[in-house]
Amino acid sequence: MKQEFIKNRIEALRASMKSENLTAVIVTSFENRIYYSGFSGSNGWLVVTPEEALLVTDGRYITQAGKECPHYEVLKAAQSYEYSIIGAVKDRDAKKSMGGRIGFEASNLTVSAFEKVREYLPGKEFVPFDSFIADPRKVKDSYELGMIREAVRVAEEAYMQILPMVKEGVTELELATELQYRMKLAGADKESFDIIIASGENGALPHATPGARKLAAGDLVTIDWGARFGEYTSDMTRTLAVGEPSEKMKKIYNITYEAQMKVLEKIGPGMTTGEADALSREHIKAAGFGEYYVHGLGHGLGIAIHEDPRLKDGEKEVLKPGHVVTVEPGIYIPGEGGVRIEDLVVITETGCEILTTTPKMKF
Numbered sequence: 038m039k040q041e042f043i044k045n046r047i048e049a050l051r052a053s054m055k056s057e058n059l060t061a062v063i064v065t066s067f068e069n070r071i072y073y074s075g076f077s078g079s080n081g082w083l084v085v086t087p088e089e090a091l092l093v094t095d096g097r098y099i100t101q102a103g104k105e106c107p108h109y110e111v112l113k114a115a116q117s118y119e120y121s122i123i124g125a126v127k128d129r130d131a132k133k134s135m136g137g138r139i140g141f142e143a144s145n146l147t148v149s150a151f152e153k154v155r156e157y158l159p160g161k162e163f164v165p166f167d168s169f170i171a172d173p174r175k176v177k178d179s180y181e182l183g184m185i186r187e188a189v190r191v192a193e194e195a196y197m198q199i200l201p202m203v204k205e206g207v208t209e210l211e212l213a214t215e216l217q218y219r220m221k222l223a224g225a226d227k228e229s230f231d232i233i234i235a236s237g238e239n240g241a242l243p244h245a246t247p248g249a250r251k252l253a254a255g256d257l258v259t260i261d262w263g264a265r266f267g268e269y270t271s272d273m274t275r276t277l278a279v280g281e282p283s284e285k286m287k288k289i290y291n292i293t294y295e296a297q298m299k300v301l302e303k304i305g306p307g308m309t310t311g312e313a314d315a316l317s318r319e320h321i322k323a324a325g326f327g328e329y330y331v332h333g334l335g336h337g338l339g340i341a342i343h344e345d346p347r348l349k350d351g352e353k354e355v356l357k358p359g360h361v362v363t364v365e366p367g368i369y370i371p372g373e374g375g376v377r378i379e380d381l382v383v384i385t386e387t388g389c390e391i392l393t394t395t396p397k398m399k400f
Contacts, residue, residue, distance in 0.1 A: 039075065042180045044108055046073050046173065047090055053169040054087070060136020061086045062166055063154070066145040068340045069170050071268050074106045083109070086135055123150070123157045140166025175337060175345055176359035181269060182383060185339070185361055188229070188271035189381060189392050192264035195219035196275070196395055203277050205254055209234040209247035212260070220264045229263030229270040229342045240276070240375035243332060243367060254280040257290065257374050263342065270342045272363055273393045274379030286376075287400040289326060289368045293376045294399060296320040296366040300334065301380065304364065305388040310334075310352040317366040318350060326368050329375075335363035338381065360384040361392075 050073060054062055064070055064083035074083055074092055078101055081094035092109040094102050102111045141154070143165035155163065177185065198219045202212055213232040220228060235245035237256045245259075252258060256279040263272040276290060296317040304313050314334040321330045333349025338361050346354045348362055356362075365379030378397060382389040 039180055040107060042178055043073065043075050047085065047108060049173060050085055050170070051087055054085070054140065057140065057164070057166070057169065058138060059140045059164060059166065060134075060138050062140040062170065063142070063146075064170060065142050065150075068174070068344075069142065069145075071340055072174055073170075074109055075268075076102055076106050076109075077268065078102065084135065123153050135161070138162045138164060140164050140169070142167050142170060171345070174339055176357055177339060177361050177383070178359070181339060182359075182361070184267050184269035185271060185381075185383075186392060188225070188264045188266035188269050189273070189394075191220055191223040191225045191266055192229075192262060192271045192273065193393065193395050194223040195225075195264070196260070196262065196273075200277075203252065203258060203260075203279065205252055205279060207252050209236055209239070209245075209250050209252070212252075212258075213247035216260070216262055220262075223264075225264035225266055227265050229265050229272055233259065233261035233274075235259040235261075235375070236279075238372055238374055241369045241371050241373060243369060243375070243377065252279050255282050255286075256280075257282050257286050257376060259375065259377050261377065261379065268340050270338055270340070271381060271392075272338055272342060272379065273381055273395070274365055274377045275395060275397060276376045276378060278398060282400075286374055289329075289370070290376045290398065291400055292321060292324045292326060293366050293368050293378055294397065297364055297378050297380070300364050300366070301382070301389065301391060303388075304356070304382065304384070306356055306358050306384055306386065308356050310346050310348040310354045310356065311350060313348050313356070313364075314350050314352070317364075321366060321368060326370075329368045329370050330366065331369055332367065335365050335379075337362050356384050358384050358386050 062085050078098035084091040090109045092102050092106050093112045095114045139161050144167050199216050213234045234247040236252050236258045239245045240259050259276045261274040300316045317334050335348040337344035337346050361383045367377035369375035380391050380393045382391050
């Protein structure tokens with residue numbers, strides 16, 4: 038099934054090339070390479086023309102590329118360096134022309150590599166092609182949604198297993214290590230990102246690194262985690278209590294919870310990403326904590342843990358069915374603590390489906 042989706046993606050890319058009058062595209066980023074070919078190695082470029090699909094990699098990956106990428110002709114570069122890949126592209130171009138107008142990923146290709154491309158392929162016009170290459174990844178197909186659901190499942194299974202550890206005397210690092218281990222036992226390839234465990238005053242740090250701090254009575258503990266399953270990721274956050282938190286911490290938790298629920302009840306197709314952000318931001322601001330909401334509402338997710346669309350103040354992108362986004366308002370008070378609650382949702386024809394199912398507190 039996966040290969041049928043990849044075949045369709047190649048044809049869609051060719052249609053975009055035609056609309057832009059491009060004779061070839063060079064795909065260099067890891068995420069786009071996986072999306073259009075299925076190749077999971079660390080080194081390789083795709084070259085797609087109206088007639089050909091080439092995958093250029095070094096000798097370490099030739100066998101792997103042949104197995105993973107049946108829709109591509111695999112070319113061997115001399116060494117595991119991007120310049121050797123460019124050389125292989127040049128040699129192939131001498132046999133069958135890539136044409137004169139080539140699209141490339143300007144946001145990914147280094148200046149030095151781009152200069153080599155121009156040197157090795159003289160007389161070509163190079164056109165930044167980032168949006169046409171990456172935009173199709175925003176709307177997930179049924180294969181992608183299935184993989185994301187599995188990434189959610191294994192992450193949540195592991196989380197439920199470590200809940201008994203959330204108690205006084207356990208360190209943040211111990212909790213993070215156990216969660217990582219349990220995710221792999223549940224079937225994850227690895228974690229989506231470095232797990233965040235933030236207890237007590239560390240909760241004021243949105244991207245706190247788990248350390249030696251021991252959980253203490255009265256702490257709120259923010260756990261932000263996700264699993265990578267195959268090529269796809271998940272992302273979710275829960276904030277828990279150890280014993281009885283202060284009244285202020287209870288208050289900011291409930292405000293955050295209410296802000297998230299306002300979004301989950303209303304988010305859907307046709308809403309802009311900025312409007313979604315405003316639903317949460319206006320609630321937190323009205324409660325008197327607006328200055329402590331220091332990030333956007335959420336982000337797209339898929340092959341990469343952070344993808345478009347971005348749900349943040351002022352953004353005007355319109356949400357569509359198939360967008361998979363996080364909804365994660367937060368309040369962070371320096372020196373005291375913080376709260377973040379995050380769910381992963383897929384936009385549907387009528388609203389959204391919440392993919393994450395682990396329970397949340399409510400004081």
